[in-house]
Amino acid sequence: MASRLVAIESADDPRIADFRDIRERDLTGRQNRFIAEGTVVLRVLVEASHGGRFATEKVLLLRNRVDGVAAILERLPDDVPVYVAEADVLDRIVGFHLHRGVLALGRREVVGTELVDRLPERSLVLVGCGISNHDNAGSMFRNAAAFKADAIFLDETSCDPLYRKAVRVSVGSVLSVPYERKGTALDVLTRLAASGFAIWTLSPRGETDIRAIPPTDRMALVVGTEGEGLPPALLERFQSARIPQSEGLDSLNVATATGIALFAMSSAAKLI
Amino acid sequence: MASRLVAIESADDPRIADFRDIRERDLTGRQNRFIAEGTVVLRVLVEASHGGRFATEKVLLLRNRVDGVAAILERLPDDVPVYVAEADVLDRIVGFHLHRGVLALGRREVVGTELVDRLPERSLVLVGCGISNHDNAGSMFRNAAAFKADAIFLDETSCDPLYRKAVRVSVGSVLSVPYERKGTALDVLTRLAASGFAIWTLSPRGETDIRAIPPTDRMALVVGTEGEGLPPALLERFQSARIPQSEGLDSLNVATATGIALFAMSSAAKLI
Numbered sequence: 422m423a424s425r426l427v428a429i430e431s432a433d434d435p436r437i438a439d440f441r442d443i444r445e446r447d448l449t450g451r452q453n454r455f456i457a458e459g460t461v462v463l464r465v466l467v468e469a470s471h472g473g474r475f476a477t478e479k480v481l482l483l484r485n486r487v488d489g490v491a492a493i494l495e496r497l498p499d500d501v502p503v504y505v506a507e508a509d510v511l512d513r514i515v516g517f518h519l520h521r522g523v524l525a526l527g528r529r530e531v532v533g534t535e536l537v538d539r540l541p542e543r544s545l546v547l548v549g550c551g552i553s554n555h556d557n558a559g560s561m562f563r564n565a566a567a568f569k570a571d572a573i574f575l576d577e578t579s580c581d582p583l584y585r586k587a588v589r590v591s592v593g594s595v596l597s598v599p600y601e602r603k604g605t606a607l608d609v610l611t612r613l614a615a616s617g618f619a620i621w622t623l624s625p626r627g628e629t630d631i632r633a634i635p636p637t638d639r640m641a642l643v644v645g646t647e648g649e650g651l652p653p654a655l656l657e658r659f660q661s662a663r664i665p666q667s668e669g670l671d672s673l674n675v676a677t678a679t680g681i682a683l684f685a686m687s688s689a690a691k692l693i
Numbered sequence: 694m695a696s697r698l699v700a701i702e703s704a705d706d707p708r709i710a711d712f713r714d715i716r717e718r719d720l721t722g723r724q725n726r727f728i729a730e731g732t733v734v735l736r737v738l739v740e741a742s743h744g745g746r747f748a749t750e751k752v753l754l755l756r757n758r759v760d761g762v763a764a765i766l767e768r769l770p771d772d773v774p775v776y777v778a779e780a781d782v783l784d785r786i787v788g789f790h791l792h793r794g795v796l797a798l799g800r801r802e803v804v805g806t807e808l809v810d811r812l813p814e815r816s817l818v819l820v821g822c823g824i825s826n827h828d829n830a831g832s833m834f835r836n837a838a839a840f841k842a843d844a845i846f847l848d849e850t851s852c853d854p855l856y857r858k859a860v861r862v863s864v865g866s867v868l869s870v871p872y873e874r875k876g877t878a879l880d881v882l883t884r885l886a887a888s889g890f891a892i893w894t895l896s897p898r899g900e901t902d903i904r905a906i907p908p909t910d911r912m913a914l915v916v917g918t919e920g921e922g923l924p925p926a927l928l929e930r931f932q933s934a935r936i937p938q939s940e941g942l943d944s945l946n947v948a949t950a951t952g953i954a955l956f957a958m959s960s961a962a963k964l965i
Contacts, residue, residue, distance in 0.1 A: 461943065560946060567938040567945055592943045632960065664956070665965040666839040671733065671864045673839050674832060677952035680945065684936070684953050688904065693937040 425499070426487065429506040432513035437504055439526045440481050442516040443585060453529035454478070455583035457593070459521045460490055465593030466527050467496045475596055476528045477501050483511050483522030490523060527596075529583060536572055536601040537616050543638045544571040545690055546618065547683065550606040550655070551646040552579040552675075559590025560676030561644070566594035567680075568687040574609050574641075575602040606643075606655060613641050620659040622651050623682050625672045627663030631682050634662055636689040642682050647675040697771070698759065701778040704785035709776055711798045712753050714788040715857060725801035726750070727855035729865070731793045732762055737865030738799050739768045747868055748800045749773050755783050755794030762795060799868070801855060808844055808873040809888050815910045816843040817962055818890065819955065822878040822927070823918040824851040824947075831862025832948030833916070838866040839952075840959040846881045846913075847874040878915075878927060885913050892931040894923050895954050897944045899935030903954050906934055908961040914954050919947040 429437055443456050457466045469475045480503045482490065487505060494503060506514065511522065540546070547565050552558050558580050565573055573582075579602060580587065582595040604612075610620050618639040623631075634640070643659070645651035650672070664673065664681050672678065687693045701709055715728050729738045741747045752775045754762065759777060766775060778786065783794065812818070819837050824830050830852050837845055845854075851874060852859065854867040876884075882892050890911040895903075906912070915931070917923035922944070936945065936953050944950065959965045 560949065563943075563946065564949060566942055569939055594942075665960075667841055670838055670866075671835075673952065674835065674948070676946070677832065677836060677949050680949035681953050681956050684956075688937075 425494075425503050426505045427502055429481070429504045429510060429514075432510055436502070437479075437481055437506075437514055439479070440514050440524055453531075453583075455527050455529065455588060456585045457525040457527050457596075458523065458585070458589050460486075460493070460523050462588060462593040462596075463490060463523050463525050464493050465596045466525055467493055469596040470527075471496070474530055474532060474599070476530060478526040478528050479504065481506065481511070481514070481524040483508060486522040527583075536574070536599055537612055539599070540571055540616075540639075543690070544640075545683075545686060545692060546570055546572045546574060546613070546641045547679065548574045548576075548606070548609055548613070548641055548643040549579050550576045550643065550651060551649065552644075553646060555580055555584050555586040556590050557647065557675050558582050558584075559587040559595065561679050562587075562591035562594035562598050562600075564676070564680040564683050565598045566591075568683040569692040570598065570683060570687070573598055573600040574613070575600060576606040576609055577603055606652070607658075610641070610643065610655065610659060614659075621686070622656055622659050622661045623664070623678060624650055624656055624661050625663060625666075627661035629660065629662045631662045631664050631685045634686060634689055636691070640686055640690065642679070642686055644675060644679050644682070647672075697766075697775055698777045699774055701753070701776045701782060701786075704782055708774070709751075709753055709778075709786055711751070712786050712796055725803075725855075727799050727801065727860060728857045729797040729799050729868075730795065730857070730861050732758075732765070732795050734860060734865040734868075735762060735795050735797050736765050737868045738797055739765055741868040742799075743768070746802055746804060746871070748802060750798045750800050751776065753778065753783070753786070753796040755780060758794040799855075808846070808871055809884055811871070812843055812888075812911075815962070816912075817955075817958060817964060818842055818844045818846060818885070818913045819951065820846045820848075820878070820881055820885070820913055820915040821851050822848045822915065822923060823921065824916075825918060827852055827856050827858040828862050829919065829947050830854050830856075831859040831867065833951050834859075834863035834866035834870050834872075836948070836952040836955050837870045840955040841964040842870065842955060842959070845870055845872040846885070847872060848878040848881055849875055878924070879930075882913070882915065882927065882931060886931075893958070894928055894931050894933045895936070895950060896923055896928055896933050897935060897938075899933035901932065901934045903934045903936050903957045906958060906961055908963070912958055912962065914951070914958055916947060916951050916954070919944075
């Protein structure tokens with residue numbers, strides 16, 4: 422194991438340039454690269470790399486974290502470099518101190534087929550419209566993983582879930598829950614409806630109590646951004662559901678609301 | 694209305710010293726004072742002040758936000774000063790730009806009786822142990838308000854929910870949901886149990902599915918901090934519940950888990 426470790430002595434070393442100042446930069450626009458932070462996310466990335474949807478390009482570790490991730494590194498292909506630095510060098514590289522000493526550069530692989538065509542006959546999916554907050558995007562993936570949703574569809578106005586903070590908040594679930602991000606929300610829902618999905622938009626003024634949704638083989642939960650909510654055109658066109666709650670309050674935080682609605686729908690479908 | 698507005702021309706004006714550099718300071722240690730930000734929270738504070746648990750000491754507004762909060766100001770007692778400043782002065786006072794132009798200094802009043810003695814015969818309460826993250830504390834209050842919990846009990850190791858960020862994340866619910874913060878978690882639970890509450894600790898390894906909790910007149914949901922969770926001594930001593938979910942994942946975010954558990958218990962109690 423020790424033999425594969427490459428010591429980095431300078432923050433200017435070109436081999437670790439991808440990790441420089443990552444707080445301020447968003448790598449996702451650059452050829453599908455992204456940053457994974459922390460032991461749990463590294464483990465998920467390495468496992469996901471075996472599945473073909475992602476690849477691990479390089480790893481950068483704080484010297485004293487090497488032993489703690491040894492079992493994960495054994496699952497890494499031999500040609501993936503593992504760089505190691507002392508704390509002062511690592512802090513200078515990444516530009517801040519909250520990286521927990523475990524970093525990796527991942528790459529999203531391009532998958533040819535449409536996600537909707539790869540879904541099983543019985544499936545529960547989550548659709549996000551205009552989810553621009555990285556925390557909310559990450560939480561949605563974490564909740565989807567917890568309640569066994571099969572996939573997430575994001576419209577083109579939602580943020581890229583591989584943005585560093587979303588990856589971290591999702592605790593790696595953006596790498597384990599299949600997703601697609603493209604098209605308008607109406608395109609996405611029309612395609613899902615044509616594929617047999619019962620579409621349930623979530624809104625404080627939704628018609629059906631979320632606890633009373635009739636289970637069907639294919640169900641899609643649709644959530645919008647906090648504040649604005651879903652566009653009226655979508656709410657009018659598809660069935661709507663609400664989470665019962667006190668009146669006269671602001672609606673629940675979108676991450677919590679998504680968690681509750683998935684919990685209810687996953688219960689109805691007897692997935693949990 | 695215009696007659697009660699007092700213009701502030703300098704960031705050094707002693708009348709608005711309480712609002713200076715509020716991002717870095719925590720006022721809550723200082724004689725129960727706290728900062729309320731934003732129109733919604735100001736409205737809740739002014740209404741809560743009529744109830745006697747809180748008072749509004751002063752208001753500080755961005756000049757162009759005055760019209761938008763006129764109806765709220767009408768509910769303010771005449772002796773509460775309302776200061777107004779232009780954007781450049783206001784930014785210098787508070788030290789950052791994300792205050793949304795509506796600020797107030799509130800005061801928590803000391804209530805003589807114990808909270809548990811003021812609860813109705815049928816009630817649902819939330820207990821937080823070691824909740825040190827201000828976002829999580831704020832979210833717990835927001836969820837408690839949404840699902841009609843009657844009160845929140847925090848142990849002495851939890852943070853003060855009147856910390857600025859918790860107030861903001863709660864969307865003012867820390868001012869509307871009665872709470873008490875004192876004693877050890879064991880003290881709090883022992884007292885609630887003696888007052889007829891069925892105690893349900895929440896844990897990924899809890900014994901009872903949260904959807905199967907038998908409704909009783911008095912129910913307490915107990916949540917711990919993310920990561921550590923509740924101390925084993927509490928889990929062993931009281932009944933435990935779990936939110937069913939995928940295995941092998943990190944548990945849900947504590948705010949989401951609390952929201953789901955309250956949703957389930959409030960459903961069982963037919964409060965929603």
